[in-house]
Amino acid sequence: GAGVSQSPSNKVTEKGKDVELRCDPISGHTALYWYRQSLGQGLEFLIYFQGNSAPDKSGLPSDRFSAERTGGSVSTLTIQRTQQEDSAVYLCASSRGGNEQFFGPGTRLTVL
Amino acid sequence: AQSVTQLDSQVPVFEEAPVELRCNYSSSVSVYLFWYVQYPNQGLQLLLKYLSGSTLVKSINGFEAEFNKSQTSFHLRKPSVHISDTAEYFCAVRTNTGFQKLVFGTGTRLLVSP
Numbered sequence: 001g002a003g004v005s006q007s008p009s010n011k012v013t014e015k016g017k018d019v020e021l022r023c024d025p026i027s028g029h030t031a032l033y034w035y036r037q038s039l040g041q042g043l044e045f046l047i048y049f050q051g052n053s054a055p056d057k058s059g060l061p062s063d064r065f066s067a068e069r070t071g072g073s074v075s076t077l078t079i080q081r082t083q084q085e086d087s088a089v090y091l092c093a094s095s096r097g098g099n100e101q102f103f104g105p106g107t108r109l110t111v112l
Numbered sequence: 113a114q115s116v117t118q119l120d121s122q123v124p125v126f127e128e129a130p131v132e133l134r135c136n137y138s139s140s141v142s143v144y145l146f147w148y149v150q151y152p153n154q155g156l157q158l159l160l161k162y163l164s165g166s167t168l169v170k171s172i173n174g175f176e177a178e179f180n181k182s183q184t185s186f187h188l189r190k191p192s193v194h195i196s197d198t199a200e201y202f203c204a205v206r207t208n209t210g211f212q213k214l215v216f217g218t219g220t221r222l223l224v225s226p
Contacts, residue, residue: 099161
């Protein structure tokens with residue numbers, strides 16, 4: 001079946017602009033996670049959604065970052081007023097039983 | 113809180129040689145352990161996992177890892193590597209309850225040369 005998909009695959013933006021990154025999880029997966037992979041910080045957890053529960057936002061680095069998940073499926077990660085330190089690969093993962101997370105290909109964000 | 117340490121940032125090895133990628137973790141509660149692999153310009157793929165039961169787990173492409181609770185380690189081994197094994201390998205841990213985030217190590221780049 002189809003895996004986790006993310007769009008766009010690459011995004012170049014100017015400092016101060018807002019960006020939206022999209023994640024389509026595997027159908028039927030109730031949990032969705034966002035991670036960030038950057039040279040200086042490695043792989044960091046950002047946020048996760050589980051069903052209708054309140055999301056765990058404990059990894060979001062600042063209030064410029066937010067995410068939503070509509071209808072228990074597609075998720076959008078929004079970064080407002082982007083900064084150069086936001087440049088990274090943003091990875092989305094989904095999970096059904098909670099044990100194994102399946103990752104998408106990522107969105108490479110470059111902030112000029 | 114959990115943490116993962118991968119002491120080797122890069123491991124160069126010749127084709128057909130054995131390799132061990134080290135992973136140590138810290139946690140005050142029981143955990144699940146994972147190895148993910150990231151090939152160049154690709155996303156993360158699960159290589160193998162330890163949830164419970166036998167402490168030795170194996171992947172379909174010849175890698176294996178052993179959970180050692182007393183040493184809090186989950187080292188990855190392969191007796192004979194191929195050029196195609198060149199990739200970055202990440203060790204990860206999460207608590208064994210509910211839907212929990214993965215905590216990753218900093219990764220080890222395996223470089224296999226002919």
